[in-house]
Amino acid sequence: MNKYELAVVVSAKIEDDERAAVVDKCKAYVERFGGTITEVEEWGKKRLAYEVQKMREAFYYFIRFEADSTAPAEIENRVRIMDNVIRFLCVRQDEA
16 A cells, blocks of 8 residues: 545635535545545645636645555546546655
């Protein structure tokens, strides 16, 4: 099992309950593909470096999990088509 971190940038134009549903759906994808979530970190509303889809601010979430090497590609394929996710990135964490 490798350690991964999924960074998800969620639209600031949606309500709190919708945003929570987006994060829960991301967590469900991790668990669906055999991942074990170790930590979910919410950074809150941050200003974006540049305008994305006419938005200047968004909410940042970091989901840390352990999974097999095939899981991140499957998770990215599902998160890519989610409506309120502006940007995402899944990276492997080093064993430092």
